[in-house]
Amino acid sequence: MASSRKLLALFFFFIFLSPIFVTSDNNVNFTFKSFTIRNLTFLGDSHLKNGVVGLTRELGVPDTSSGTVIYNTPIRFYDPASNTTSSFSTHFTFSVQNVNPDSSSSGDGLSFFLSHDNDTLGSPGEFLGLVNSSQPMKNRFVAIEFDTKLDPHFNDPSGNHVGLDVDSLNSIATSDPSIDLKSGKSITSWIDYKNEIRLLNVFLDYSDAKKPEKPILSVNIDLSPFLNGEMYVGFSGSTEGSTEIHLIENWSFKTSGFVPVRSKSSRPHNVSGSSVAPVAIPKGQRHQRRQRHSLAIGLGISFPVFFCLALLVFGYFTLKKLKGVKAEKELKTELITGLREFSYRELYGATKGFHSSRVIGRGAFGNVYRAMFILNNEVEPSPVPRMKPTLSFSIGLISLDDIVSKDDGDSIV
Numbered sequence: 001m002a003s004s005r006k007l008l009a010l011f012f013f014f015i016f017l018s019p020i021f022v023t024s025d026n027n028v029n030f031t032f033k034s035f036t037i038r039n040l041t042f043l044g045d046s047h048l049k050n051g052v053v054g055l056t057r058e059l060g061v062p063d064t065s066s067g068t069v070i071y072n073t074p075i076r077f078y079d080p081a082s083n084t085t086s087s088f089s090t091h092f093t094f095s096v097q098n099v100n101p102d103s104s105s106s107g108d109g110l111s112f113f114l115s116h117d118n119d120t121l122g123s124p125g126e127f128l129g130l131v132n133s134s135q136p137m138k139n140r141f142v143a144i145e146f147d148t149k150l151d152p153h154f155n156d157p158s159g160n161h162v163g164l165d166v167d168s169l170n171s172i173a174t175s176d177p178s179i180d181l182k183s184g185k186s187i188t189s190w191i192d193y194k195n196e197i198r199l200l201n202v203f204l205d206y207s208d209a210k211k212p213e214k215p216i217l218s219v220n221i222d223l224s225p226f227l228n229g230e231m232y233v234g235f236s237g238s239t240e241g242s243t244e245i246h247l248i249e250n251w252s253f254k255t256s257g258f259v260p261v262r263s264k265s266s267r268p269h270n271v272s273g274s275s276v277a278p279v280a281i282p283k284g285q286r287h288q289r290r291q292r293h294s295l296a297i298g299l300g301i302s303f304p305v306f307f308c309l310a311l312l313v314f315g316y317f318t319l320k321k322l323k324g325v326k327a328e329k330e331l332k333t334e335l336i337t338g339l340r341e342f343s344y345r346e347l348y349g350a351t352k353g354f355h356s357s358r359v360i361g362r363g364a365f366g367n368v369y370r371a372m373f374i375l376n377n378e379v380e381p382s383p384v385p386r387m388k389p390t391l392s393f394s395i396g397l398i399s400l401d402d403i404v405s406k407d408d409g410d411s412i413v
Contacts, residue, residue, distance in 0.1 A: 027086065028075050029254035043068040044121045044129065046237075055110055055129070055237030055246040060099045062241045066129035069248070070118050070234035077114075077227035079258050085224035086258055088114075089192040090233070092251040093208055096148055096182040100243040106159070106182055107149030110237035110246040112191060115141040118232040125240030126151040127169065140167050142226050143236075144191055144202055144217075148182045148244065162202055162217050166226060175217040179204050186249060195257055198222045347371065 034051030042048070045057045046067030056065040077086050090112065098106060111128050117140070123133040128147070131139050143165040150159040154169045160181050163171030179187060188208035193200045200223070201215035233253060237246035342350075350371035351358045361368040 026076060026079060026258040027255045029252075030071070031250075031252040033250055035248070035251075039072050041070045041072055041118060041234075043070070043119070053235070053248040055235060055248070056239050056244065058099065058245050059243060062100075062105055062243055064124045064240050066122055066124035066127070066236070066238040068121055068129050068234060068236045070232050071253070074118070074230035074232055075253075075255060076230050077255065078224070078229055082259060084258055085195045085227050086255040087193055087195045088253070088255045089190070090251070090253045091188070091190050091208075091211075092235075093186050093188045093249040094146070094235075095184060095186050095247045095249065096146075097184040097245045097247065098182060098243055099245065105242045106244055107242045108151070108238045108240055108244075109145060109147040109149065109181070110235060110248075111143045111145040111165070112189070112233075112235055113141045113143035114227070114231045114233050115139060116229070116231055117141075122236055122238070124238040126153060127238060129236035129238040130165070130169065137167070140226070142166050142223060144189075145169070145171065146181050146189075149242075162204070164200065164202075164217065164219050164221070166221075166223075172221065173217060173219045175202075177204050177216045179206065179216075182244065193223060195222075195224060195227075 035048055035053050036051070037048060040053075044067040045055070045065045046069045047054045053069050055067040055069065057063055057067075077088070078084070079086070092112070094110065096110070108125055109128055111130055113130060117138075120132060120139050122129040122131050122139065126149070127133055127136075128143075128145055130141060130143055130145075131137075145163045145165055147156060147161050147163065148159060150156050154171070156163075156171075157174050158176050161174050161176050162181075163174040165171050181187065185206055186208075188205055190203040190211045191200070192203075198220060200217075200219045200221055202217040203212050203215050205212050235248050235251075239246075348354065351369040354367075354369060358369045358371070359367050360370045
């Protein structure tokens, strides 16, 4: 019975508390106000602590480390049916702290990336956990780097810059923000790419209340050749001989721009706009369409509610039936195990030697005695012999010579 209740409770837990993916016409929208291990893949030294993702090891001595966290579900950025590349925007809060605040113990930074690969752990140090130093061209990606160390090998402008990287850590464009990336404070970043105008903007602020009006990095670029098919999104970070800690506190992401694909029969012919006038939809048809649309929404909402109610009713009657079956089994068990034999010694002790004070009546065959038996360390009164408490009957004793022999071990039935 208890196991059935646990299974039913677990079933409803997964029904109501499982993460919900918000989609609209193939667009994706998800939010992590705090993190759990669900829906995320952790590679390398990345880890989870108190709802915050750490990308590198937290040590008080200089160390070399790299880690990656990736959203499990690949996201579609290109729709071949409509030949459309989606736009995207992401918003997250991060901090770069240092256990040993020494300028010589800083680096290397972190990045937000989009990649076709979800199982490659990049090298530490200047590679930011994005690419492997032995195979720098294996991982194809689009990334925004938040670099905290000057690496001349990749033509970094400074040890505090933001850059756009496409398949290479030699940034296409960089910016030196007025915000200190390794201040240890929480910093919020907004990254917006609008495919229709081929523009990518990056915003930074110490506050997450409102996105700044002016981006710290703005790049005119067409990312559609790189955002093909399905891609994974996530974060990477690295250190090399430093005590920097790279933390991601929250994260939201969404795509936009995909539109429903109409059937071929409903598409207009490929003619110029001047040759065909727009067709006005009659008012009656518009009303019918609105009614059908409202009906579809109503069914979409009512069906899950009805389904859940049906499950509750089914669970209630199932538990009730299981309870009745268990009670019936217990009754049969008690009836079977309740019948037993008592030795003369047991009866003698239970009735205080067949004392007159224990006589509760007289039947056709003699006196009926009240016996006190010790069961489960508790004294329970019962007529002789003891049966189920709801049954009231007893056995009368005619005479000891007629019932028992001189041997104390003989039994009375």
